[in-house]
Amino acid sequence: MKNILKNKVVLVLLGLFALISCDDFLQEDLRDAITPGNFFNNDKEAELAVNGIYRIYHNNNLYAQRGLDDYYTHGADVVGPNRNVNGSIHNYLIAEGVADGNGVWSQLYEVVNGTTEFLANIDGNEKLTEANRDQAVGELLFLRALAFYHLTNLWGDVPYFREMLNPIEAGELGRYDKDLIRTDMKVDLERAVSLLPSTYSGSDLGRATKWAAYALKAKFHLFDKEWLLAKNACDEIINNSPHTLLPNYADVFNQLDPANSINNEHIFIIDFKSDEVTTTRTDDYNPRIRDEPSNRNDDAVDEFGAPVLKANGTQMKRWEYFQSVMLEQEEDMQGYGWSVPLPELADKNNWQDGDLRYDATVVTEYLGFELAFPYFRKNWNLDQVNSLRGNHHENYIVFRLADIYLMAAEAENELNGPGTAYSYVNEVRKRAFEPDQPWSGMSQTSFREAMYDERKFELSAEGHRKMDLVRWGILLDVVKSTEHRNWNNPGANIQPYHVLLPIPQAQIILNANLLTSDPTNNGYR
Structure with missing residues (x-):
């Protein structure tokens, strides 16, 4: 992805498609403009469209700054601010219109809109070569599933569509059961696995591979407690992918050499390049x-x-x-x-x-x-x-192999107890201790509870912790028992409904049907 995101035509293309999909009634003569009908004529144009979706994920509301990090890392037991800032989110003072994630919501639906539009024009398009068409479709399916992964994690039931809607339909769309959405996304990811390549090289490093699709599929299954399917997806990566655990834990995060910032443990990253598409997220972790x-x-x-x-x-x-x-x-x-x-x-x-x-x-x-x-x-x-x-090249690690091993261990323990599960978690712990300190002699319950800490120490500040606590059903207990600094007290404010965000106020103003299926707005009313 090193060079492909520089082309500003990507943004123009996305803007024009948004205009065309929402304003079909315009009578202007668009014969000389970019339209879905005259754009997807070759492999390069399809690639450019897909690159535009990757570009959205580089937005500050998603991976570039605090967008997703705000809701995935803060307000748990790992990350906090070093001064009295970010209090609405960290201290669970969230309400409609107050830290309700509207920027995140909007950007994720920009991904959904773009991928759905582009899939309609690329899938089955005989003007494209089969290999390039397959890759483009696979990437779009993955990128849309990733958007719905975040949407259903943060808001639960959300608006859902698989075909482009006219403005009236879009403006009246209600919320769909998250289980239905996730079921469809798992099917889409199965197809993505069959279409995506195993590896890339050169400037294509950072694009979604079949292993990224397996990793996201495993996450969906794990969150839905589909233990066998989660373990099967993890095993595919562990046994068949080119990804390996690095011998040295610190090397996983070494970003000092911009030319070698992606390593064998990374399964999917959002790649940022200085002077091109940069991240300020690193500045949040860098001291003042x-x-x-x-x-x-x-x-x-x-x-x-x-x-x-x-x-x-x-x-x-x-x-x-x-x-x-x-x-x-x-x-x-x-x-x-x-x-x-x-x-x-x-x-x-x-x-x-x-x-x-x-x-x-x-x-x-x-x-x-x-x-x-x-x-x-x-x-x-x-x-x-x-x-x-303000000009960092760092990569945001979305999925890496150690996480896959720990998910496989958790799923195997839930299926059959700790017997075979030890082999997965001990592979991760092997590099974490000198001398090695493998797990053994645990019950299924003690293994499950030990995993609470193992995932915290292995994956801290990587965007997994809060959702782990939510899916384990222990977020409230953990937040209430965690020591925070004297300017924060989330334990005094957190309520059971805080496992989800409220549908953003700005969206409700545009579409009152967002409250039809749940007038309480996830318990915030």
């Missing part, structure tokens, strides 16, 4: 120099206790000395400090002895300086050459 280090305004001394002086002979402050040491290795702390580990996760005593993932995940000291806050080392990048503030 205005916060660091601890006792930042004290006078600076070196390791021998001698004063550290500026060129003019005055003594540096600790923060100035700290920054100068970082700059010597072309690093700096220019982020927002928005997303940091909560106190319990940051405390190494709460991790199992010997868990190597702690130091790769959490950083409390850097270059000999104690930090005022803990940070997620796995998600920060202080590089001032290739990863500047």
Whole structure:
């Protein structure tokens, strides 16, 4: 995906299709314009349309900044803000029109609209070569299923369509049962698996493969407690894909070399390239120099206790000395400090002895300086050459192989108990401990409960935790028992209905039928 997203024709194309699908009654002469009827004439045009859908996922409301991260990471027991910000979401002060996710909703439905429109014009189109047509259809099916995955996770029952609607139909569409939607998405993903290639190379790295489709399908099955189907999908990836677990946990998240930022453990990523389609999400995890280090305004001394002086002979402050040491290795702390580990996760005593993932995940000291806050080392990048503030190349890891192993372990335990499930989870733990500390001797219940923590430590701040707590039915208990910083108290506010968001107020104003099947709006009224 390195080069294909630069072409601004992608955005023009999406805009024109949105106009055409909503305003068919216009009588203007469009003979010289791009229309569905005159555009899909060759493989390159089909590819351009698919690229436009990928481009939507790079939006700030989805993967580029805090869109999905707000609702998948905050308000659980892993991530919190380092100051009094993001309180509506983190503290469960959500209401219609207040942190109700309207931006996320709108962008996800832009994906649904675009994929549905493009599928109608690409699927079965004999002007395209079979191989390219199959790949385009497979990608579109996957990308639409990913949108409905997020929509049903966050809102439950949502508007649903598989063919383009006219403006009146779209404006009156009510909510559909999420189980119906997910059933259709699993079928679509089965087809996507049969159409998508196993691997890509060069600038196509980052596109959806058949293994990405299997991973998303496994997620749907796991969330729906279809244990055998979830395990089968995971086994396909584990046994047949080219993906492997990296020997070193920290290497999974190493983004220092832009040319080698995708590795064998990544199954699907949203790829961001500096100076092209960039992400500011990294800035949320990067510290602010205005916060660091601890006792930042004290006078600076070196390791021998001698004063550290500026060129003019005055003594540096600790923060100035700290920054100068970082700059010597072309690093700096220019982020927002928005997303940091909560106190319990940051405390190494709460991790199992010997868990190597702690130091790769959490950083409390850097270059000999104690930090005022803990940070997620796995998600920060202080590089001032290739990863500047507001212009990062980092990839958002949507699915990776370790998650697949843990899902397979969970599904196998639910099916048959822990006997065979150990082999899956111990494969992940093998690199996490030195010496190895495999699981054994558990009951089905103790294995299930141990998985609660295992997934937290392996996948922290990767967008899985909150939905795991929801599907296990323990979100409220966990939030109420988790230590938060003194400016946050979500445990005092969280209610059972907070497992879902309210349908956004802006959408209800446009379409009152969104409340027909549930006048309570997921319990918020």
